[in-house]
Amino acid sequence: MRTTLACVAAACHAGSMTEETASPAERRPPGWAAALAGVLAGAAGLAVAELVAAVVAPGASTLFAGGAAVIDAAPPWLKDFAVESFGTADKAVLLGSMGVVLALGAAAAGLLELRRPPWGAALLGLVGIVGALIALLRPDATAMWAVPSLVGVAAAILVLRLAIRSLRPALGAREEAAGMDRRGFLLVAGAAAGTTVLALAGARLLSAGATAVKAARETLRLPVPRTVAPPAPADPPIAGLTPYVTPTADFYRIDTALRVPQLDPADWSLQVHGMVDAPFTLSWDELLALPLEEHHATLACVSNEVGGDLIGNALWLGYPIRALLERARPQPGADMVLSRSSDGFTAGTPLDVLRDPARASLLAIGMNGQPLPVIHGFPARLVVPGLYGYVSATKWVTSLKVTTFAEDQGYWTPRGWSALGPIKVQSRIDVPRGSVPAGAVTVAGVAWAQHTGIGGVEVRADSGPWVPARLADTVGPDTWRQWSVSLPLDRGEHTLEVRATDAHGTVQTDATAPPAPDGATGWHRVVVTAR
Numbered sequence: 001m002r003t004t005l006a007c008v009a010a011a012c013h014a015g016s017m018t019e020e021t022a023s024p025a026e027r028r029p030p031g032w033a034a035a036l037a038g039v040l041a042g043a044a045g046l047a048v049a050e051l052v053a054a055v056v057a058p059g060a061s062t063l064f065a066g067g068a069a070v071i072d073a074a075p076p077w078l079k080d081f082a083v084e085s086f087g088t089a090d091k092a093v094l095l096g097s098m099g100v101v102l103a104l105g106a107a108a109a110g111l112l113e114l115r116r117p118p119w120g121a122a123l124l125g126l127v128g129i130v131g132a133l134i135a136l137l138r139p140d141a142t143a144m145w146a147v148p149s150l151v152g153v154a155a156a157i158l159v160l161r162l163a164i165r166s167l168r169p170a171l172g173a174r175e176e177a178a179g180m181d182r183r184g185f186l187l188v189a190g191a192a193a194g195t196t197v198l199a200l201a202g203a204r205l206l207s208a209g210a211t212a213v214k215a216a217r218e219t220l221r222l223p224v225p226r227t228v229a230p231p232a233p234a235d236p237p238i239a240g241l242t243p244y245v246t247p248t249a250d251f252y253r254i255d256t257a258l259r260v261p262q263l264d265p266a267d268w269s270l271q272v273h274g275m276v277d278a279p280f281t282l283s284w285d286e287l288l289a290l291p292l293e294e295h296h297a298t299l300a301c302v303s304n305e306v307g308g309d310l311i312g313n314a315l316w317l318g319y320p321i322r323a324l325l326e327r328a329r330p331q332p333g334a335d336m337v338l339s340r341s342s343d344g345f346t347a348g349t350p351l352d353v354l355r356d357p358a359r360a361s362l363l364a365i366g367m368n369g370q371p372l373p374v375i376h377g378f379p380a381r382l383v384v385p386g387l388y389g390y391v392s393a394t395k396w397v398t399s400l401k402v403t404t405f406a407e408d409q410g411y412w413t414p415r416g417w418s419a420l421g422p423i424k425v426q427s428r429i430d431v432p433r434g435s436v437p438a439g440a441v442t443v444a445g446v447a448w449a450q451h452t453g454i455g456g457v458e459v460r461a462d463s464g465p466w467v468p469a470r471l472a473d474t475v476g477p478d479t480w481r482q483w484s485v486s487l488p489l490d491r492g493e494h495t496l497e498v499r500a501t502d503a504h505g506t507v508q509t510d511a512t513a514p515p516a517p518d519g520a521t522g523w524h525r526v527v528v529t530a531r
Helices: 002-021 031-056 062-073 076-115 119-136 143-167 182-206 208-219 284-289 321-328
Strands: 269-274 280-283 293-300 311-320 336-341 346-350 362-367 381-383 397-403 426-431 434-436 439-448 454-461 481-489 492-502 524-530
Touching: 031 062, 031 076, 031 119, 031 143, 031 182, 062 076, 062 119, 062 143, 076 119, 076 143, 119 143, 143 182, 269 321, 280 284, 280 321, 284 362, 293 362, 293 381, 311 321, 321 362, 321 397, 426 492, 426 524, 439 454, 439 492, 439 524, 454 481
Parallel strands: 269 397, 434 524
Antiparallel strands: 269 280, 293 311, 311 362, 336 346, 336 397, 362 381, 426 439, 439 481, 454 492, 492 524
């Protein structure tokens, strides 16, 4: 018995000595804890930066300014890939990817701060300085735009150092490792998480602009138009066929704005200037008092692939841009209007297109009978039939500068896109898709050649003879046309193709081309199985 107790005592004593004499390297805190400390510090810093940006300027947000810089630097092929792969979710994917990269970098900063102090803090500081510089380079930025990134990174460094201090072994009077302070680490981690939540909540509460804009839109009653659009034709009773008027909720959205601009109509104005004899500024109240017009028009994105859905038709309410230009009196030699959004985006539109009396180019304030949705440009945007959106459909527009193509360029032109952007004749098969009963099969879809109009549509199966399709009614050449045809299909797999001819007799080309630099071409093909 005595022997057993002695052995146990000896073992305990030996274990105690082993723990006390273990080297700091052997008792170093786990790497995951340091990485977590870095991630928590980074999250707290970003949240604080968002809070400060809500006070200074929403555009100065570290995350959103950085994302905008990524979009600006992206080459056309990468933009095409993002739109083709993710569609209208491309911005969410970008922000998510940035979040992952920042989290990995913050984790690396935590590990560095534990093992090679103060390099982790230095890494965070570098990120903050870069973020401040990026914010300062944004359009319309002021010196204050650097503040959110700098304050945010200061908060991140403070959290990181406190968290790592609780993880690093402290040395006692006998130079013996005392171990990590788990309670201290949990307190710092909890405080960081709480700071993140509170800062984000505060940023949301301080974003009063968004609340004010929402209220202004909801209370706005659109003026009665002087010119009323003809009624939209009834949709053919074909299941799956795209409706003539695209519901507002389904209308595509492609733009460069990571954070949707929030413009209070009471503060909005449009400056018309440049090579004009009578520059002027138009206020919101003045715009509402003008004789407004309604027009149906189809808009299309240049990134739309053959058969894609980055296109939509809507009823727009607005004032003719032509009349605004007549008031400003453009000078001889001018050939372009550079429109500018409140977030800095620009588009270069041919002056002769905007002055064309036969084309319903509008400074639009209404869409499908309601005020413009905020994501579609509220309070005002441009709608120009016949041109891809990147050279014409500026949202949240605040400036029209009459100039020349030799003097100015729109946002996408120096990035490799065509300067003029006329929409090409195109067609799309909506139905059928997948498997269908053998026999007479209804093939239907839409075709477009905005401002020229569609003259005909033909469909064929398995490279056979072209069969003319029946065209549905339309209100004019600025919108797409629905079409349908019945084809006999035997059992088995079939390839269906469609091509359109515009009102001038131009037949849609079968040559395949990508969206860049001036719009995709080729025939839309679908494979179906008749059973």
